Amino acid sequence: MPAHALFRDEDLRFDVDVDPLVQSLRQVLPAEGLIVHEQGRRAYECDGLAPYKQLPRLVVIPETIEQVQVVLKLCHESGVPVVTRGAGTSLSGGSLPHPQGVLLAMGKFNRISEIDAQRRIARVDPGVRNLAITEAAAPYGLYYAPDPSSQIACSIGGNVGENAGGVHCLKYGLTVHNVLAVKVVTIEGEITTIGSDCLDSPGLDLLALMHGSEGMLGVIVEVTVKLLPNPLTKQVLMASFADVGSGGHAVAGLIGRGIIPGGLEMMDGAAIQAAEDFVQAGYDTDAAAILICELDGSEAEVADQMKAVDECLREHGATRIQVAADHQEKARFWAGRKAAFPAVGRISPDYYCMDGTIPRNQLAYVLQRISEISAAEALETVNVFHAGDGNLHPLILFDGNQPGQLEAAERAGSAILQLCVEVGGTVTGEHGVGMEKINEMCVQFASAEIEQFHGIKAAFDEKGLLNPGKAIPTLNRCAEFGHLHVHNGKLPHPELERF
Amino acid sequence: MPAHALFRDEDLRFDVDVDPLVQSLRQVLPAEGLIVHEQGRRAYECDGLAPYKQLPRLVVIPETIEQVQVVLKLCHESGVPVVTRGAGTSLSGGSLPHPQGVLLAMGKFNRISEIDAQRRIARVDPGVRNLAITEAAAPYGLYYAPDPSSQIACSIGGNVGENAGGVHCLKYGLTVHNVLAVKVVTIEGEITTIGSDCLDSPGLDLLALMHGSEGMLGVIVEVTVKLLPNPLTKQVLMASFADVGSGGHAVAGLIGRGIIPGGLEMMDGAAIQAAEDFVQAGYDTDAAAILICELDGSEAEVADQMKAVDECLREHGATRIQVAADHQEKARFWAGRKAAFPAVGRISPDYYCMDGTIPRNQLAYVLQRISEISAAEALETVNVFHAGDGNLHPLILFDGNQPGQLEAAERAGSAILQLCVEVGGTVTGEHGVGMEKINEMCVQFASAEIEQFHGIKAAFDEKGLLNPGKAIPTLNRCAEFGHLHVHNGKLPHPELERF
Numbered sequence: 001m002p003a004h005a006l007f008r009d010e011d012l013r014f015d016v017d018v019d020p021l022v023q024s025l026r027q028v029l030p031a032e033g034l035i036v037h038e039q040g041r042r043a044y045e046c047d048g049l050a051p052y053k054q055l056p057r058l059v060v061i062p063e064t065i066e067q068v069q070v071v072l073k074l075c076h077e078s079g080v081p082v083v084t085r086g087a088g089t090s091l092s093g094g095s096l097p098h099p100q101g102v103l104l105a106m107g108k109f110n111r112i113s114e115i116d117a118q119r120r121i122a123r124v125d126p127g128v129r130n131l132a133i134t135e136a137a138a139p140y141g142l143y144y145a146p147d148p149s150s151q152i153a154c155s156i157g158g159n160v161g162e163n164a165g166g167v168h169c170l171k172y173g174l175t176v177h178n179v180l181a182v183k184v185v186t187i188e189g190e191i192t193t194i195g196s197d198c199l200d201s202p203g204l205d206l207l208a209l210m211h212g213s214e215g216m217l218g219v220i221v222e223v224t225v226k227l228l229p230n231p232l233t234k235q236v237l238m239a240s241f242a243d244v245g246s247g248g249h250a251v252a253g254l255i256g257r258g259i260i261p262g263g264l265e266m267m268d269g270a271a272i273q274a275a276e277d278f279v280q281a282g283y284d285t286d287a288a289a290i291l292i293c294e295l296d297g298s299e300a301e302v303a304d305q306m307k308a309v310d311e312c313l314r315e316h317g318a319t320r321i322q323v324a325a326d327h328q329e330k331a332r333f334w335a336g337r338k339a340a341f342p343a344v345g346r347i348s349p350d351y352y353c354m355d356g357t358i359p360r361n362q363l364a365y366v367l368q369r370i371s372e373i374s375a376a377e378a379l380e381t382v383n384v385f386h387a388g389d390g391n392l393h394p395l396i397l398f399d400g401n402q403p404g405q406l407e408a409a410e411r412a413g414s415a416i417l418q419l420c421v422e423v424g425g426t427v428t429g430e431h432g433v434g435m436e437k438i439n440e441m442c443v444q445f446a447s448a449e450i451e452q453f454h455g456i457k458a459a460f461d462e463k464g465l466l467n468p469g470k471a472i473p474t475l476n477r478c479a480e481f482g483h484l485h486v487h488n489g490k491l492p493h494p495e496l497e498r499f
Numbered sequence: 500m501p502a503h504a505l506f507r508d509e510d511l512r513f514d515v516d517v518d519p520l521v522q523s524l525r526q527v528l529p530a531e532g533l534i535v536h537e538q539g540r541r542a543y544e545c546d547g548l549a550p551y552k553q554l555p556r557l558v559v560i561p562e563t564i565e566q567v568q569v570v571l572k573l574c575h576e577s578g579v580p581v582v583t584r585g586a587g588t589s590l591s592g593g594s595l596p597h598p599q600g601v602l603l604a605m606g607k608f609n610r611i612s613e614i615d616a617q618r619r620i621a622r623v624d625p626g627v628r629n630l631a632i633t634e635a636a637a638p639y640g641l642y643y644a645p646d647p648s649s650q651i652a653c654s655i656g657g658n659v660g661e662n663a664g665g666v667h668c669l670k671y672g673l674t675v676h677n678v679l680a681v682k683v684v685t686i687e688g689e690i691t692t693i694g695s696d697c698l699d700s701p702g703l704d705l706l707a708l709m710h711g712s713e714g715m716l717g718v719i720v721e722v723t724v725k726l727l728p729n730p731l732t733k734q735v736l737m738a739s740f741a742d743v744g745s746g747g748h749a750v751a752g753l754i755g756r757g758i759i760p761g762g763l764e765m766m767d768g769a770a771i772q773a774a775e776d777f778v779q780a781g782y783d784t785d786a787a788a789i790l791i792c793e794l795d796g797s798e799a800e801v802a803d804q805m806k807a808v809d810e811c812l813r814e815h816g817a818t819r820i821q822v823a824a825d826h827q828e829k830a831r832f833w834a835g836r837k838a839a840f841p842a843v844g845r846i847s848p849d850y851y852c853m854d855g856t857i858p859r860n861q862l863a864y865v866l867q868r869i870s871e872i873s874a875a876e877a878l879e880t881v882n883v884f885h886a887g888d889g890n891l892h893p894l895i896l897f898d899g900n901q902p903g904q905l906e907a908a909e910r911a912g913s914a915i916l917q918l919c920v921e922v923g924g925t926v927t928g929e930h931g932v933g934m935e936k937i938n939e940m941c942v943q944f945a946s947a948e949i950e951q952f953h954g955i956k957a958a959f960d961e962k963g964l965l966n967p968g969k970a971i972p973t974l975n976r977c978a979e980f981g982h983l984h985v986h987n988g989k990l991p992h993p994e995l996e997r998f
Contacts, residue, residue, distance in 0.1 A: 117755075118751065118755050118860060119755075119858065119859070119860060120754075120755065163704075176704070176707070177676070186947070186951075190947045191947070192945075192947050192948050192951060193948070194948070196923070196924070196925055197858055197923055198856045198857065198858060198889060198923070198924050198925050198928075201925050201943075202711070202925055202926055202927045202931070202932050202936070202940060202943060202970075203711075203932070203940065203943075203944065203948070203952050203970070203971060204708060204711070204712055204952050204955055204956075204971075205662075205675070205704075205707040205708050205710060205711055205712075206948075206951060206952075206955075207707075208675070208704040208706075208707025208708065209703060209704050209707065209708055209955075211704060212701070212702075212703070212704055213703055213704075228757065229756065229757030252617065255619070256616070256617050256618075256619065257728065258727065258728030297800065298800060298803045298804070299803070300797075300799035300800060300802065300803040301796065301797060301799060301800035301803060303799065304797045304798070304799040304800060305797070357697045358697065359618060359696050359697060360618070361617060361618060390697060424695065424696055424697070425695070425697050426695055426697050426700050426701055427701055428701045429697075432701070433701050433702070437701070441701060441702065444700075444701060444702075445702065446691075448685070448689045448690070448691050449691050449692070449693070449702070449705075452685075452691060452705060452958070452959065453702050453703050453705075455958030455959065456703055456705075456708075456955055456958050457703075458958065459951070459954030459955050459957065459958045460951065460954065471701075471702070472702060472703075
């Protein structure tokens with residue numbers, strides 16, 4: 001595991017004998033539902049943040065809600081930690097196993113139990129893939145809006161846990177805005193239903209609290225999502241800019257006018273070139289930046305917005321605007337964006353994908369500073385991101401086989417996230433904190449807020465058994481991380497003085 | 500105070516000598532910032548739910564955040580409860596004073612500190628009136644979307660505390676969807692900043708948790724809201740139906756087609772007549788129900804939607820559709836809806852306004868049952884409500900001077916809320932639980948969920964000093980309420996057996 005973020009001594013306080021637990025689990029699980037031997041556990045040692053690897057103590061694969069209840073109750077009684085895993089696509093190590101704990105794999109929860117076209121809701125198991133919901137809703141002319149890039153593989157339970165976004169979340173909201181209710185099993189093994197099929201629920205907003213809670217508050221066993229009608233029509237245009245700053249200002253200009261496109265993505269010169277070489281999307285390789293803008297709605301609405309977008313982009317210095325002529329061209333414009341990450345994989349042995357969010361008016365400044373930060377580590381970055389909502393995904397290129405390069409990439413990544421906080425942004429937009437950004441949480445939050453997080457965590461999970469060491473740093477960790485940075489004289493953020 | 504819901508013995512455990520607290524408060528507050536004499540306190544004895552009256556022990560009116568911090572710190576040290584009050588317009592007794600506590604009146608926090616037109620945000624004090632934000636944003640062509648009926652008077656801090664809605668929340672969301680950040684002082688007197696100016700914040704979603712927390716988690720001292728651009732155009736139409744059920748099906752039909760109007764309101768025959776007699780809005784007094792539908796957007800978009808709405812309403816049996824011919828007529832159509840509550844005040848000495856939310860497809864059934872429930876108490880109801888989001892506001896008519904009528908109205912109200920839960924709905928849409936619906940929370944939630952609420956509450960306020968006895972019932976209360984109902988043989992909901 002890289003040096004960047006690790007389990008700390010205080011996260012490793014669960015050194016109990018698991019033999020009695022194994023005996024009890026055998027009695028409630030089918031034979032294939034419990035993996036004890038190392039070879040079998042090896043398959044679960046990492047998630048989408050592959051450089052972070054950790055063998056779990058046990059792997060449990062339940063098939064029913066009752067089994068989840070019993071497993072959690074037994075772990076609670078034994079004092080054994082539990083890390084829940086959906087499809088294992090987390091980019092922040094959210095489902096990285098705990099060395100002393102159970103890895104609870106929810107892959108068998110994969111049924112869609114209800115599609116109600118009139119009420120426009122779907123009730124699904126947590127292991128159902130994001131895209132599978134849209135596929136099941138398609139015969140009714142409906143779809144599920146949040147569409148993370150991993151939507152073909154990632155599961156809805158993990159989407160809730162990380163409050164996943166996607167290209168269309170600018171207009172249609174994050175996961176939290178598209179989920180009506182969840183069923184959750186607590187660490188004591190009790191089932192609670194949170195949210196309802198209605199507008200709003202009384203009492204404290206536990207539904208929002210579950211979103212982005214990264215498996216720390218309970219285990220999700222059912223999700224009820226909103227479905228939206230397919231837009232009547234879509235149009236896609238692509239605008240070229242001579243510099244990244246103008247593209248950034250154009251984004252702020254569009255939103256400032258009240259135009260909320262279905263998608264508004266930006267790629268810098270390096271990303272354009274990599275994508276064009278890979279999939280020949282018809283991108284303008286002379287541009288320093290392109291914006292891809294999708295408008296959706298009725299024919300009249302889209303035509304109307306197209307005029308306003310065209311005008312606004314030209315005002316902000318667009319050097320060329322291409323409107324997709326037909327369905328094939330729309331798909332081609334998007335293909336480049338969607339293939340950008342693998343395209344970058346072709347030009348660099350490894351890359352590290354960041355996920356900071358900034359106020360839109362800081363785009364030009366932050367992109368400039370990102371290139372300086374990477375240059376200081378002798379690394380290059382490629383930028384492909386959700387411009388409309390200020391959610392950056394700088395890809396830091398490195399070669400993991402060259403000694404020191406992974407660490408250099410991690411240093412650059414940490415500096416970029418601290419820069420996001422410095423300009424009024426946050427350390428994650430949609431990938432979650434997990435293990436990856438746990439140190440940077442100390443930059444984002446003061447100790448009063450971190451203590452509040454711990455207070456809420458304790459209200460759900462007094463023994464701290466659910467995903468320990470992730471998402472919310474201990475104050476000890478912050479003290480050490482803060483100290484380290486002050487020591488090196490690199491601290492950009494005066495708030496850290498408080499730790 | 501009515502018998503329906505009261506402070507219980509367990510809520511009245513704060514019988515401490517407040518003299519030392521008064522001495523300490525005098526040192527930190529201006530003379531007019533502390534009200535001890537009964538006559539002065541009398542002005543604060545109730546909020547918008549006027550039949551519920553309770554004299555507070557002290558009234559404190561701070562002027563600065565530092566004063567709020569000191570007041571809370573002192574109350575925390577002394578073990579004295581604190582009830583926060585904004586404009587005092589709560590319809591559920593959310594700011595009903597505690598007899599042993601401080602009433603913290605936030606009226607002096609009334610500055611708008613920032614309007615940033617480019618980023619479309621406003622940063623305001625909690626005591627700023629809802630409508631004042633829109634007025635301040637108007638010169639920039641912007642507005643603040645949530646618009647509770649009380650928007651001329653209610654304050655934004657209270658809007659956050661109750662997660663207020665309004666006519667336009669169907670399309671533009673509740674308060675929680677329109678607030679980016681809040682500054683909160685904890686009961687220990689610490690300031691925390693929750694949320695950010697960005698898309699999403701990492702860590703647990705404390706921002707959503709604050710919304711609808713009814714003053715139980717902290718005191719809000721600053722709110723950052725999103726502003727929206729004024730729609731380019733609006734159109735209003737009114738559709739008549741021969742029965743309430745057809746109107747309900749038409750609502751479900753519109754939403755099912757993916758048409759989300761800016762506002763979609765329904766009035767029954769009694770409400771139509773009362774409003775027409777009062778303001779001559781041009782309503783169809785032959786109709787058993789009318790729908791008022793507002794569409795907003797660009798000219799093209801609105802024209803396009805108008806066609807679809809017209810078609811859908813006719814399919815669902817609209818007997819007459821009137822489209823507002825000009826600006827005056829649009830205002831007139833809305834005037835009747837907006838004057839509906841005072842119009843009902845003209846035909847009945849008193850009325851009790853309910854606030855249940857139900858799945859839209861249950862509208863016809865629930866309206867029928869409401870009339871049966873009121874008939875059983877020999878009372879009448881008038882229905883005016885946010886049909887689009889299934890948020891009902893039955894007005895139960897009664898005469899408080901007739902012995903037993905208030906109690907009959909409360910019984911009918913409680914039965915209506917339990918009916919809402921029975922059909923899959925909730926006991927409040929936008930007015931909050933407060934003191935009014937605290938018993939019905941026992942019908943809405945099982946003990947596991949109520950215990951989770953208490954756990955979170957304790958994480959913020961271990962001594963339970965913030966707004967005790969409101970919003971979240973104790974399990975003792977539920978046991979007693981449940982028992983009472985079983986005893987009378989009126990229990991409609993099998994879940995209650997569990998208490």
